[in-house]
Structure formats: C-alpha cells, structure tokens
Amino acid sequence: xxxxxxxxxxxxxxxxxxxxxxxxxxxxxxxxxxxxxxxxxxxxxxxxxxxxxxxxxxxxxxxxxxxxxxxxxxxxxxxxxxxxxxxxxxxxxxxxxxxxxxxxxxxxxxxxxxxxxxxxxxxxxxxxxxxxxxxxxxxxxxxxxxxxxxxxxxxxx
Numbered sequence: 001x002x003x004x005x006x007x008x009x010x011x012x013x014x015x016x017x018x019x020x021x022x023x024x025x026x027x028x029x030x031x032x033x034x035x036x037x038x039x040x041x042x043x044x045x046x047x048x049x050x051x052x053x054x055x056x057x058x059x060x061x062x063x064x065x066x067x068x069x070x071x072x073x074x075x076x077x078x079x080x081x082x083x084x085x086x087x088x089x090x091x092x093x094x095x096x097x098x099x100x101x102x103x104x105x106x107x108x109x110x111x112x113x114x115x116x117x118x119x120x121x122x123x124x125x126x127x128x129x130x131x132x133x134x135x136x137x138x139x140x141x142x143x144x145x146x147x148x149x150x151x152x153x154x155x156x157x
Contacts, residue, residue, distance in 0.1 A: 008035070008036070009033055009034065009035045010033075010034040010035075011031055011032070011033055011034075011043075012031060012032045012034065013030070013031050014028075014030045014031055014032055015027045015028030015029055015030040015031065015044075016028075024050070025050070028044070028052070029044045029045035029049065029050060029051045029052070030042070030043070030044045030052065030055065031043045031044065033056075041056055041061075042055045042056065043055050043056045043057060043058070043061075044056075044057060045057055045058070046059060046060075059094065059096055059106075062094070062106070063092050063093070063094040063106075063109055064092070065139045066092065066094075066109050066111070066137070066139045066140060066143070066147060067090045067092040067111055069137040069138055069139040069140065070090075070111055070113075070130075070133050070134060070137045070139075070140065070147075070149075071088055071090060071113070071133075073132075073133040073136040073137050074088075074113070074115075074129060074130060074133035075088065077129050077132050077133055077136070078117075078126060078129055081122075081125060081129065082122070083117055083119070083122050083125065083126050083129070084117060084118040084119065084156075085115055085116065085117055085126075086116045086117070086118060086156045087114075087115070087116035087154075087156070088113060088114070088115050088116070089113070089114050090111050090112060090113040090114070091112040091114075092109065092110070092111050092112065093109070093110050093112070094106055094108070094109040094110075095107050095108050095109075105144075105145070106143070106145050107145055108145055108146050108147070108148065109143075109145070109146075109147050109148075110147075110148045110149070110150060111130075111147065111148070111149045111150070111151075112149075112150050112151075112152075113130065113149065113151045113152070114151075114152045114154065115151060115152070115153050115154070116153075116154045116155070116156050117153060117154070117155065117156065118155070118156045119155075120155045123153045123155075126151075126153050127151050127153055130149040130151050131149075134147060134149065
C-alpha cells in the first residue's frame with residue numbers, strides 16, 4: 001500500500017531594497033526558508049545569478065538533498081545487511097547548464113561517498129549497496145538526469 005506524505009515550508013523573499021523589482025538590478029535575491037520547529041535557512045541565488053555566495057542557494061540545496069537522501073537510505077540498507085558503518089562523508093558535485101533565453105537544468109550529479117566500515121570482508125557488498133540506495137532515494141527518483149556514484153570504502157582501524 002502506498003503512503004502519501006505532505007511537507008511544508010515557507011519561503012519569504014527578503015531582498016526588497018525599497019523599490020521592489022522595478023528592474024533586475026534593483027533588488028537582492030535574499031530569502032529565508034522556514035520550516036516549523038526548525039532553524040531558518042538564509043538563502044540567496046548563486047553569485048552567477050546576482051546572488052550572495054555566503055548564503056545557501058537552491059542549486060547547493062538540491063545537490064545536498066540528493067546526497068543526504070542517498071546517505072540515509074544507504075545507512076539503512078547497510079544496517080539491514082549487517083554492515084557496520086562508523087563514518088560517512090560525501091563530496092557531491094553537480095553540473096548545471098544554462099540555456100539561451102534563461103532557465104537551465106542539471107545534467108548530472110555525482111556522489112563521492114567515503115564510507116568507513118568495520119568488516120573488510122564486506123567491502124564489495126558495501127560498494128554494491130549504493131545502487132540499491134539510489135533506487136530507494138526519493139530525491140533521486142524525482143530527478144530526470146543521471147546520478148552516478150564513485151564510492152570509496154575504508155576499514156575502521
């Protein structure tokens with residue numbers, strides 16, 4: 001039986017410098033992402049789009065969401081398969097192209113997870129389970145481009 005889940009967030013533009021959007025350079029792209037009972041996230045567009053690189057931008061949050069979703073599924077699947085993970089870090093990268101006339105899209109995201117496990121006999125299984133995590137990841141399943149994985153598996157010493 002399928003389940004439906006509803007998620008809510010409030011996005012508030014905070015970049016009105018006094019004249020609103022009278023022209024494209026008259027306002028800032030600053031905004032606040034608010035989710036009930038959670039710390040607000042200060043956002044802006046990337047500097048390539050007249051933004052502030054000291055704030056989170058939608059593109060950074062998107063690749064972070066892909067990586068985080070993958071990690072959470074991966075940890076669960078490894079636990080179910082008797083693989084003890086003691087550390088996990090991912091250096092995710094994403095490529096986005098702009099198209100003439102405005103707009104654009106991601107063409108690829110690559111996860112580079114570095115996973116530390118306790119049993120060296122399970123390295124091959126640990127690496128293989130990234131494919132299973134990708135199949136389960138809600139964000140990956142909502143994407144229309146290729147998501148690849150280049151995992152590294154280390155042994156806890």
